[in-house]
Amino acid sequence: MLNFSKIKIVLIYLSFLAVSFFCFSNISDSNNFFLKKKINLGLDLQGGSYLLLEVDSTPLQKRQIQSKVIPLKKKLIENNINYKNFKIKENVILFEINTNDKEKFEKFFKDKNNDINIYLSQYRSFELDYVFEKNLVKIFLSKNGIIKINTSAVDQSIEIVRKRIDETGTKEPSIIKRGSNRILVELPGIKDPERIKELLGKTAQLSFRMVTDDKTEFGNETFILKDTKEKISVSKRIILTGDNLIDANPKYDNINQEPIVAFTLNRLGSQRFGQATSKNIGKRLAIILDNEAISAPVIRDAITGGQGTISGNFTFQSATDLSLLLRSGALPAPLSVVEERTVGPDLGQDSIDAGVFSLIIGFFLVIIFMIIKYRLFGLIANISLISNLLMLIGFLTLLEATLTLPGIAGIILTVGMAVDANVLIFERIKEELRKNISNNIQAFDLGFKRSVVTILDANITTLIASIILFIFGSGPVKGFAVTLSIGLITTLFSAYFISRHLTSIIVLRNREKKLLI
Amino acid sequence: MKKEYNYNFTKKFKLANLISIFFVLTSLILIIFKGLNFGIDFKGGTLIELRVESNNIKINDIRSAFSNMDLGDLNVKEFGKKGDYLIKFEKKEFNKVVNIKSIKEIVVNKLGVDVNFRRIENVGPKVSAELLNSGLIAICLALGAMLFYIWIRFEWQFSLGSILAIFHDVLITIGIFSILSLEVNLSIVAAVLTIVGYSMNDTVVIYDRIRENLSKYSSSTIDDVSNTSINETLSRTIITSVTTLLALGSIYVLGGQILKGFSLAMIIGVIIGTYSSIFVASPILKYLRVSYKSIAKEEKN
Numbered sequence: 001m002l003n004f005s006k007i008k009i010v011l012i013y014l015s016f017l018a019v020s021f022f023c024f025s026n027i028s029d030s031n032n033f034f035l036k037k038k039i040n041l042g043l044d045l046q047g048g049s050y051l052l053l054e055v056d057s058t059p060l061q062k063r064q065i066q067s068k069v070i071p072l073k074k075k076l077i078e079n080n081i082n083y084k085n086f087k088i089k090e091n092v093i094l095f096e097i098n099t100n101d102k103e104k105f106e107k108f109f110k111d112k113n114n115d116i117n118i119y120l121s122q123y124r125s126f127e128l129d130y131v132f133e134k135n136l137v138k139i140f141l142s143k144n145g146i147i148k149i150n151t152s153a154v155d156q157s158i159e160i161v162r163k164r165i166d167e168t169g170t171k172e173p174s175i176i177k178r179g180s181n182r183i184l185v186e187l188p189g190i191k192d193p194e195r196i197k198e199l200l201g202k203t204a205q206l207s208f209r210m211v212t213d214d215k216t217e218f219g220n221e222t223f224i225l226k227d228t229k230e231k232i233s234v235s236k237r238i239i240l241t242g243d244n245l246i247d248a249n250p251k252y253d254n255i256n257q258e259p260i261v262a263f264t265l266n267r268l269g270s271q272r273f274g275q276a277t278s279k280n281i282g283k284r285l286a287i288i289l290d291n292e293a294i295s296a297p298v299i300r301d302a303i304t305g306g307q308g309t310i311s312g313n314f315t316f317q318s319a320t321d322l323s324l325l326l327r328s329g330a331l332p333a334p335l336s337v338v339e340e341r342t343v344g345p346d347l348g349q350d351s352i353d354a355g356v357f358s359l360i361i362g363f364f365l366v367i368i369f370m371i372i373k374y375r376l377f378g379l380i381a382n383i384s385l386i387s388n389l390l391m392l393i394g395f396l397t398l399l400e401a402t403l404t405l406p407g408i409a410g411i412i413l414t415v416g417m418a419v420d421a422n423v424l425i426f427e428r429i430k431e432e433l434r435k436n437i438s439n440n441i442q443a444f445d446l447g448f449k450r451s452v453v454t455i456l457d458a459n460i461t462t463l464i465a466s467i468i469l470f471i472f473g474s475g476p477v478k479g480f481a482v483t484l485s486i487g488l489i490t491t492l493f494s495a496y497f498i499s500r501h502l503t504s505i506i507v508l509r510n511r512e513k514k515l516l517i
Numbered sequence: 518m519k520k521e522y523n524y525n526f527t528k529k530f531k532l533a534n535l536i537s538i539f540f541v542l543t544s545l546i547l548i549i550f551k552g553l554n555f556g557i558d559f560k561g562g563t564l565i566e567l568r569v570e571s572n573n574i575k576i577n578d579i580r581s582a583f584s585n586m587d588l589g590d591l592n593v594k595e596f597g598k599k600g601d602y603l604i605k606f607e608k609k610e611f612n613k614v615v616n617i618k619s620i621k622e623i624v625v626n627k628l629g630v631d632v633n634f635r636r637i638e639n640v641g642p643k644v645s646a647e648l649l650n651s652g653l654i655a656i657c658l659a660l661g662a663m664l665f666y667i668w669i670r671f672e673w674q675f676s677l678g679s680i681l682a683i684f685h686d687v688l689i690t691i692g693i694f695s696i697l698s699l700e701v702n703l704s705i706v707a708a709v710l711t712i713v714g715y716s717m718n719d720t721v722v723i724y725d726r727i728r729e730n731l732s733k734y735s736s737s738t739i740d741d742v743s744n745t746s747i748n749e750t751l752s753r754t755i756i757t758s759v760t761t762l763l764a765l766g767s768i769y770v771l772g773g774q775i776l777k778g779f780s781l782a783m784i785i786g787v788i789i790g791t792y793s794s795i796f797v798a799s800p801i802l803k804y805l806r807v808s809y810k811s812i813a814k815e816e817k818n
Contacts, residue, residue: 344635362766373756406704413765417715417764419757453725461663461667461717
């Protein structure tokens with residue numbers, strides 16, 4: 001175990017230098033391919049905001065169930081199934097059929113090619129589920145049907161969330177999908193996420209509809225105007241939605257200097273808007289945003305150029321926000337913040353200071369203890385400890401890992417536990433030396449050989465725990481698992497190669513048997 | 518043959534086991550009846566860490582600034598430096614009227630001084646339940662993985678012994694958290710998992726030696742072999758515990774308020790883990806009638 005070939009020595013120190021070299025890239029400003037890698041600071045250290053958003057897909061589920069009604073009725077008639085008492089209650093379609101029609105119903109409903117209950121091949125299940133209660137049929141969305149709605153809502157929302165956050169000028173936001181119905185947003189450097197939360201809290205579903213008292217086939221809804229508190233009856237027929245908008249900007253009205261939102265429509269939107277406004281001159285057009293009527297101006301002229309304005313008692317800030325929301329598009333479903341963690345930059349800096357200070361002190365305590373306990377071999381253990389630390393930081397840089405406050409604790413813990421491998425080896429050698437062994441070389445050889453298995457077993461068990469922590473942990477705790485895992489690997493390397501090589505140098509020079517340690 | 522240590526550990530096994538059983542049972546009773554002081558990670562709720570520079574503001578002013586807002590159970594305490602406060606309340610979900618923005622405004626108005634909101638955390642009821650679940654799953658998985666690894670590397674008796682030792686460590690650590698009403702949050706789960714790793718690490722070193730010595734001194738009793746093995750590894754056991762505790766002590770004293778709970782849990786865990794490798798994991802081998810023969814037999818199979 002003590003004989004190292006020249007090639008091996010070169011390889012050991014070369015790999016050590018290669019990895020620990022990356023420590024420097026953290027303090028260099030170079031844009032060089034190798035030097036641009038840096039350890040990322042977690043939100044708890046650099047300050048920032050972590051928001052976990054959940055898509056509330058209930059309105060989408062409701063819409064999906066409603067869309068099934070007409071085709072389902074048609075299909076029932078096609079298949080000669082008599083139904084009665086057809087209704088929808090809390091996202092469940094209910095109707096009654098003859099008990100002997102059940103088979104007929106199941107036949108078309110469970111056909112993989114039917115166009116009502118769609119077969120979702122990726123989940124190997126149908127979109128809808130049903131139960132019979134005597135002659136009552138209940139149809140509702142299956143578990144996978146809901147997952148599918150959630151997934152598509154999240155996919156659409158992520159794009160819109162990104163656009164809205166980008167518009168606020170936040171630097172390097174991270175926006176990722178979490179599970180089937182959540183979005184994780186990390187905003188480094190944000191001290192106050194309230195504005196972003198407000199922007200993300202609105203779906204911004206905009207529609208233009210006519211104010212009318214006539215009963216139309218689409219039906220009417222009553223709204224209370226936001227500015228004048230006037231009660232208006234609005235047709236359910238939608239002339240335009242926000243989807244037809246290509247641009248929106250805050251402006252001041254030329255006449256009364258009130259803040260307004262000026263918008264530009266796409267070609268299709270301009271055509272429809274032109275038609276609707278030219279037909280309805282003198283009537284009022286309601287502007288509905290997220291189920292709230294913000295204004296209902298009287299149409300004075302046909303608007304054919306595809307440009308219009310929205311007024312409604314805005315402040316310049318609210319006009320700016322509304323323009324931003326309209327530019328970035330509407331969310332398919334409301335989002336709510338289910339978890340929020342915000343750390344101010346000064347607390348982050350305090351955490352870094354305290355973390356680094358305790359690392360330095362812990363490091364020196366261990367180093368001094370090892371020197372007192374093992375003298376020369378303590379020095380070897382310490383050199384191995386320092387190289388371990390350099391490699392650990394190098395690896396973290398190489399992987400561009402995120403360092404969190406618990407992550408710093410992980411490094412300190414590595415320092416405390418890393419000497420274990422060296423201690424195991426030294427203690428074993430000591431034992432061998434006490435036995436009747438002819439010379440130092442043999443004792444060291446046996447000592448290393450016998451401790452290797454123990455060191456591996458001992459470290460693998462800790463590694464298992466930290467890998468599980470990495471998989472299940474979230475946020476800062478994950479950072480702890482990362483540093484601990486990498487720390488264990490660099491510990492094995494530095495104990496098995498670096499301390500062993502340094503020990504061999506000393507032992508080969510002092511062959512006679514005497515207690516070196 | 519000269520030995521560094523020669524204590525008679527096996528003689529103390531019975532007493533130690535009674536003490537261990539007492540502590541484990543007490544911890545279980547505490548955990549079940551007194552419960553744990555769950556932080557907002559697991560209970561849901563809101564946490565605000567703030568700093569006021571003014572000397573005229575007292576803790577009661579902070580408390581009254583947060584009261585009358587219908588935030589549920591409210592807890593205010595000083596946090597580290599003078600002027601730093603940690604406020605926790607039950608309210609988990611906000612709406613358009615009561616939200617973090619409005620709470621901040623009301624507090625600033627009532628105190629009438631500059632307030633630096635250093636940290637704000639809010640965990641909703643769904644997320645907190647999930648976090649608790651995934652924490653428990655992680656700990657169970659880690660235990661399962663350890664059980665499996667030791668079972669492969671050693672014999673089943675060792676696997677059972679090490680797992681019982683880990684249960685012992687984890688339960689007593691959590692029991693201490695219960696009796697002292699210390700907060701249990703995500704970082705405590707991380708600490709518990711690390712304790713699992715550390716305790717296992719410590720046990721494995723002694724087990725390795727017991728296994729080796731069982732084959733070496735095949736005629737000796739398990740008592741003698743355990744005793745020899747514990748003595749032989751004692752110096753390493755102590756040194757590693759000391760260096761780990763030095764590092765952890767440094768985090769506890771200097772690492773700031775946020776790491777206090779984590780490092781305290783680790784310190785308790787490391788001390789109990791070291792104790793349990795000697796006084797819990799080793800006697801179990803005896804109770805399970807491990808001998809040179811049982812090992813040889815299993816290896817044959």
